[in-house]
Amino acid sequence: MSTGTRNLLGVGAFAGFVSVLPFMLTNDYYVSTLIMAFFNAIVVIGLNLLLGYAGQISLGHGAFYGLAAYSTAILTATYGWPMGAACVAAIALTSAVAYLIAIPTLKLSGHYLAMATLGFGLIVYIVFNEAIEVTGGPSGFVGIPRLELFGFSFDSDLSYYYLTGLVLTLVVWASLNLIDSRIGRAMRAIHSSEKAAEVSGIDITGYKRFIFVLSAAYAGIAGVLYAHYLSFVAPSSFGFHFSVTLIVMVVLGGMASVWGAVAGAIFLSVLPEFLRVFENIETLIYGSILVLCMMFMPEGIAGGLSKLGRFLLSKRSRHVG
Amino acid sequence: MDAASLLQYLISGLTVGSTYGLTALGFTIIYNTTGIINFAQGEFVMLGGMMAVVLMKTLGLPLVPAILVAVAGATAAGGLVERLTIRPAKGASVIQLIIVTIGVSILIRGIAMLFWGKDTFALPHFSGMQPIALGGATMLPQSLWVLAVTFALLAALKVFFSGTIYGKAMLACSYDPKAASLVGIDVRRMVLVSFMISAFVGAVGGVILAPMTLTSYDVGILLGLKGFAACILGGLGNPFGAAAGGLILGVLESFGAGLISSAYKDAITFVILLVLLFAKPSGLFGKASSERV
Amino acid sequence: MSANPLLSCRAVTMRFGGVTALDAVDFNAAQGAITSIIGPNGAGKTTLLSAVTGMIEPTSGRIDLGGTDLTPLPAFKRSHAGVVRTFQNLEVFSNMTVLENVMTGHHRHVRYSALDALVRTPRYRREERRCTDLAQEKLAFVGLSELADAPAGDLAFGQQRAMELARAVAAGPSLLLLDEPAAGLNMKETKALGVLIRRIRDELGITIVLVEHDMDLVMGISDEIMVLNYGKNIAVGTPLEIQKDPDVVRAYLGDDDEDI
Numbered sequence A: 001m002s003t004g005t006r007n008l009l010g011v012g013a014f015a016g017f018v019s020v021l022p023f024m025l026t027n028d029y030y031v032s033t034l035i036m037a038f039f040n041a042i043v044v045i046g047l048n049l050l051l052g053y054a055g056q057i058s059l060g061h062g063a064f065y066g067l068a069a070y071s072t073a074i075l076t077a078t079y080g081w082p083m084g085a086a087c088v089a090a091i092a093l094t095s096a097v098a099y100l101i102a103i104p105t106l107k108l109s110g111h112y113l114a115m116a117t118l119g120f121g122l123i124v125y126i127v128f129n130e131a132i133e134v135t136g137g138p139s140g141f142v143g144i145p146r147l148e149l150f151g152f153s154f155d156s157d158l159s160y161y162y163l164t165g166l167v168l169t170l171v172v173w174a175s176l177n178l179i180d181s182r183i184g185r186a187m188r189a190i191h192s193s194e195k196a197a198e199v200s201g202i203d204i205t206g207y208k209r210f211i212f213v214l215s216a217a218y219a220g221i222a223g224v225l226y227a228h229y230l231s232f233v234a235p236s237s238f239g240f241h242f243s244v245t246l247i248v249m250v251v252l253g254g255m256a257s258v259w260g261a262v263a264g265a266i267f268l269s270v271l272p273e274f275l276r277v278f279e280n281i282e283t284l285i286y287g288s289i290l291v292l293c294m295m296f297m298p299e300g301i302a303g304g305l306s307k308l309g310r311f312l313l314s315k316r317s318r319h320v321g
Numbered sequence B: 001m002d003a004a005s006l007l008q009y010l011i012s013g014l015t016v017g018s019t020y021g022l023t024a025l026g027f028t029i030i031y032n033t034t035g036i037i038n039f040a041q042g043e044f045v046m047l048g049g050m051m052a053v054v055l056m057k058t059l060g061l062p063l064v065p066a067i068l069v070a071v072a073g074a075t076a077a078g079g080l081v082e083r084l085t086i087r088p089a090k091g092a093s094v095i096q097l098i099i100v101t102i103g104v105s106i107l108i109r110g111i112a113m114l115f116w117g118k119d120t121f122a123l124p125h126f127s128g129m130q131p132i133a134l135g136g137a138t139m140l141p142q143s144l145w146v147l148a149v150t151f152a153l154l155a156a157l158k159v160f161f162s163g164t165i166y167g168k169a170m171l172a173c174s175y176d177p178k179a180a181s182l183v184g185i186d187v188r189r190m191v192l193v194s195f196m197i198s199a200f201v202g203a204v205g206g207v208i209l210a211p212m213t214l215t216s217y218d219v220g221i222l223l224g225l226k227g228f229a230a231c232i233l234g235g236l237g238n239p240f241g242a243a244a245g246g247l248i249l250g251v252l253e254s255f256g257a258g259l260i261s262s263a264y265k266d267a268i269t270f271v272i273l274l275v276l277l278f279a280k281p282s283g284l285f286g287k288a289s290s291e292r293v
Numbered sequence C: 001m002s003a004n005p006l007l008s009c010r011a012v013t014m015r016f017g018g019v020t021a022l023d024a025v026d027f028n029a030a031q032g033a034i035t036s037i038i039g040p041n042g043a044g045k046t047t048l049l050s051a052v053t054g055m056i057e058p059t060s061g062r063i064d065l066g067g068t069d070l071t072p073l074p075a076f077k078r079s080h081a082g083v084v085r086t087f088q089n090l091e092v093f094s095n096m097t098v099l100e101n102v103m104t105g106h107h108r109h110v111r112y113s114a115l116d117a118l119v120r121t122p123r124y125r126r127e128e129r130r131c132t133d134l135a136q137e138k139l140a141f142v143g144l145s146e147l148a149d150a151p152a153g154d155l156a157f158g159q160q161r162a163m164e165l166a167r168a169v170a171a172g173p174s175l176l177l178l179d180e181p182a183a184g185l186n187m188k189e190t191k192a193l194g195v196l197i198r199r200i201r202d203e204l205g206i207t208i209v210l211v212e213h214d215m216d217l218v219m220g221i222s223d224e225i226m227v228l229n230y231g232k233n234i235a236v237g238t239p240l241e242i243q244k245d246p247d248v249v250r251a252y253l254g255d256d257d258e259d260i
Helices: A003-024 A029-053 A062-078 A083-105 A110-130 A157-179 A182-192 A194-199 A204-230 A240-253 A258-274 A278-296 A300-314 B003-034 B041-059 B063-089 B094-116 B141-163 B165-175 B177-182 B187-209 B219-234 B239-260 B265-279 C045-053 C075-081 C098-105 C114-119 C122-142 C157-170 C187-204 C215-221 C239-244 C246-253
Strands: B132-134 B137-139 C005-016 C019-030 C034-038 C060-065 C083-085 C175-179 C207-211 C224-229 C232-237
Touching: A003 A029, A003 A157, A029 A157, A029 A182, A029 A204, A029 A240, A029 A258, A062 A083, A062 A110, A062 A204, A062 A240, A083 A110, A083 A204, A083 B265, A110 A240, A110 B094, A110 B219, A110 B265, A157 A182, A157 A204, A157 A258, A157 C114, A182 A194, A182 A204, A182 C098, A182 C114, A182 C122, A194 A204, A194 C075, A240 A258, A240 A278, A240 A300, A240 B094, A258 A300, A278 B063, A278 B094, B003 B041, B003 B137, B003 B141, B003 B165, B003 B187, B003 B219, B003 B239, B041 B063, B041 B094, B041 B187, B041 B219, B063 B094, B063 B187, B094 B219, B137 B141, B141 B165, B141 B187, B141 B239, B165 B177, B165 B187, B177 B187, B219 B239, B219 B265, B239 B265, C005 C045, C005 C207, C019 C034, C019 C045, C019 C060, C019 C207, C019 C224, C034 C045, C034 C187, C034 C215, C045 C060, C045 C075, C045 C083, C045 C175, C045 C207, C075 C083, C098 C122, C098 C157, C114 C122, C122 C157, C122 C187, C157 C175, C157 C187, C187 C207, C187 C215, C207 C215, C215 C239, C224 C239, C224 C246, C232 C239, C232 C246, C239 C246
Parallel strands: C019 C232, C034 C207, C034 C224, C083 C175, C175 C207
Antiparallel strands: B132 B137, C005 C019, C005 C060, C224 C232
16 A cells, blocks of 8 residues: 555545544534544644754743734724734745745754744734733633635534634645655754755755754644634733744654654643643643653654554564664 | 043942852852853842841741852752753753753742742841942942952852862862773762752852842743843853852943943843854953864 | 876975975876775875865965865865765765665765755656665665665664765765775775775776785786875885885885895
8 A cells, every 4th residue: 555545544534534533522512622633733733843843942832822813903903904814814824934044044053943933933922012002911812703715604513613624634634645746855854864965955044944844834723724713812912932842743753753742732632621631731741741751752652552562563574674 | 421430330330240250169169170150050049138138037047057048959950950950961962951951940940930930129238228428439338248248258269169079079070081981080969069059159149239229030040041042141160250250240331331321231141142152252361162062 | 108197286284283295295096997095004095085186285385186176175175076085984864774785875966956856846856766776776786685674873884984985985075085995894805895995986987096915815806006105105116016015015014124
């Protein structure tokens, strides 16, 4: 079975599962939880590609999410732009900012890159908080219209759920396709050996920039969906805490795996609903996940599962070499 | 914009800059010994101030013992962090180590929040709050404490690193760990000591500043980041640069807050950090080698 | 034989700090020839290769490939110009299969954009198919066809070397630089390597520059040899000429003449 076919089957199964899930839930409230989880998953897939394949760490990705959310909010509510145009503009703006940041930032590596993205994220957060006339300040921006496309208004939670589920499925499929292409190979090569990648003619800086901007675009897509769902955005949702949460989701799910990203994001988004005490010990759990995963399971759940899978399979097939 | 206001900004800038400098020094010590940037450095600063406050409130300890125990506790925490998370992670990639130290910083913050809640606390000023007049500006006695303790600590560290065998051994580790171990230096112990000294220095920074700025469980993030900015400003790996960078950063921030906008004060610092990283990562006093970046 | 240099290095000098790794080295590799570079350890052989591929920038000098001046080109563009290298310490993409490694070698020839990849247009399918077929062909050339789907990191050392060659050849270079390809191989594997290198030149028409310590291999397959010592080109000639050259002998054995 080729990778392409395997991916398609996986995506199909995922889409099917997502479609029937609402009917299996005991409480309609969980639908809104899942919607938020899907938003996170979209962002985390992009971050996963950045961290897992390009090996670039971003501690400020919440800023891109927030930029898109605020942009579409301001364009629709303050300036009365039509919804479609506002969303596209917001995503484009977010991608453009990412492109500008990428150029100097990607010359850095390791700690410097981490700090630069952290600093960037905090600057954006501070601007959200302080530019009160534009953003509404710490109390947030209200009155964002609910999403409406081609005349259809996504008023109900259920309709929004299916919309977001569809977008997530498409993002998963597109990302899997990307990995199974020359671009994916180039990214994996960069992650594995930059020297050999260069010698094979791969423009390392160009690809790192591409994936950085792409991950910001993913965050942008999630951001516009978020804004037009909650009808309200506040700076506190896009700060350092959120950016770190995203990293925890990537690490938990497995750093070089689209499905791992989805699993990590949905798991950690849904978990608070089931752990009453989660809020108090949330930071403890996140911190522990980061430390323990890095020390014992650097490839996350996805890596652990695939290692297990390969181990079981190799017991049956003949030895290599 | 009279001289008195400018002097005021300078004083408050130097005061807060001292803590930035001490935080930066903590970064530098660990970086020099291990090559790691310890993202949890800011939390040691937080621990110093918070533990002192808590000890006074819950155990009724007087100020001086509370400070001593708090600093000792933070130092122990530093050692614990190294033992439990850094030492077992030998051979981990840079990204992995970054994530581990981020995780540690979150953990420490989480534990602090669990035990002490989200409130802000104030440590009493060491010798009262009677302002001292200085050329039209006023200065709190605590500022003098901050500057004095900082310089004393810097002097002590200088003596330690260039005068004692232990200190020189730690420097040797930073130049070449293999060579250091070949001449009999216990590199692993040096790493442990470096973490403890960094925690010590950070905690002292936290304690002396806590009376003037409120302290709470999450002050570590900003302090850590500003400490790192100070490091970069002074040239990563250069202890003198770290201290100087901290003071300069504090003063820049203070002037920025006073002359431009106090709301965007923190943003100013981070913009400086970004500009530095993009344009001159080797900082003011560092070598221009692009190796580490 | 040396009438038509494909690669022409003129007065290439490389200084790091106080060390002169390469001292005004002139080096030519004739089109269609197998040219070897030999010399004691630290003579600057790998430094020269790195300069040709753009991984380091020479302090002065000029490097020409088939008339194109390579010096302004960044490293990744040199592959586009037609020069590819392999690495002494193996740089295998261990997060991919053997086949994907070789396909990555063909990277710059695969013609579709990210958009094509994201939605799997017919152009993507066509070019992926072509790339896969070409990679299979190169794997067959080096004799690794059955291991195409194995994770690259799982292969034995000798097989990884062969895979690296397949990957380099998949890039369609006009010039292939081999950095100590026999390192770590036993005698049988080294002989097979020699055969493979000859086939790369004979069947694929690729000019080869070989940096090596294994004298049997070097003397056996080289058309021309250059000897480097302390960063200087001290001799150029056929294998027979080089073996007899007193400067060369002295460089390898030192100044004590007792053993000559």
